[in-house]
Amino acid sequence: MTSIEKAVYIMINNKSTNSNQIFQAYKYQQDAFNDYIKNERTNKFEYKFKNGEIVFYIEKFNSEELKLQQNYDDFLTFIREDGSKSIISNNIDKLKGFCGYVNRLTCIP
Numbered sequence: 001m002t003s004i005e006k007a008v009y010i011m012i013n014n015k016s017t018n019s020n021q022i023f024q025a026y027k028y029q030q031d032a033f034n035d036y037i038k039n040e041r042t043n044k045f046e047y048k049f050k051n052g053e054i055v056f057y058i059e060k061f062n063s064e065e066l067k068l069q070q071n072y073d074d075f076l077t078f079i080r081e082d083g084s085k086s087i088i089s090n091n092i093d094k095l096k097g098f099c100g101y102v103n104r105l106t107c108i109p
Contacts, residue, residue, distance in 0.1 A: 009022050009089060010023055020099045022096060033076060042060060043060075062077070063075070
């Protein structure tokens with residue numbers, strides 16, 4: 001990580017508790033996040049690490065789909081090969097707030 005790059009975090013759904021948790025991203029996730037931002041990508045982009053053993057996609061987070069009004073340009077969607085999705089960001093404070101918001105919504109019967 002260069003001095004300009006911030007740590008990257010990922011919000012993952014824990015299916016057993018139906019809640020989301022935030023973890024520091026693995027290095028390959030962080031590298032992909034920084035590459036996506038640095039190269040100003042706008043479309044879904046495939047990443048391969050460890051000679052293709054780890055394959056995933058990153059795309060822009062679609063805040064409009066969720067009718068969110070705040071700027072979420074620092075959020076990206078991390079998509080695994082199985083299609084499961086997580087939110088990845090270098091803005092830990094905003095990610096914590098978003099995680100709390102989603103957790104509150106999912107606990108409503």
